[in-house]
Amino acid sequence: MFLQAFALSLPVVMTVSAETCETIQFQQGxxxxxxxxxxxxxxxxxxxITTAIGQTVDLAVSGTNMVFSVEGLIxxxxxxxxxxxxxxxxINVGQLMRAVAEEPYTLAVSIK
Known part of the structure; x- marks a missing residue:
C-alpha cells in the first residue's frame, strides 16, 4: 500500500518536443x-490541423509503440x-510505453 501511495505521489513529467506545434499542410489540390x-x-x-465545420478527419499513426492524441477529443x-x-x-504523437530509444513513426492525415 505504501508503494502504491508513493507511486501516485510522484509527478508525471511529459515535455513537448517543441515550444510550438508544427502545422500540417496539404499540397494544393x-x-x-x-x-x-x-x-x-x-x-x-x-x-x-485547421478544419472547417463538418469535415471528416482521418488520422492514423504507424510505427512500433506509437500512438497519438487529439487534445480535448481522444x-x-x-x-x-x-x-x-x-x-x-x-495532435500529439508519442510512444505508448516509454522506451529508452527514439522510435520512428508516420502520421497519415486526411481531411475531406
Missing part, C-alpha cells in the same frame, strides 16, 4: 498527407476518424 518523424522516449511531438489511439468543428486541433 490534395486532401491527405503523411508526416514522418522520430519520437523521443520522454516527450511528444506536436502538430496542428487519447492514445493508432487510428481515429471524427467530424470536425471549425477550429484548430492539436
Amino acid at each position: 490534395t486532401n491527405s498527407t503523411t508526416v514522418t518523424g522520430v519520437a523521443p522516449p520522454d516527450s511528444i511531438i506536436c502538430y496542428t 487519447d492514445a489511439q493508432q487510428k481515429f476518424q471524427f467530424t470536425a468543428e471549425q477550429k484548430t486541433y492539436r
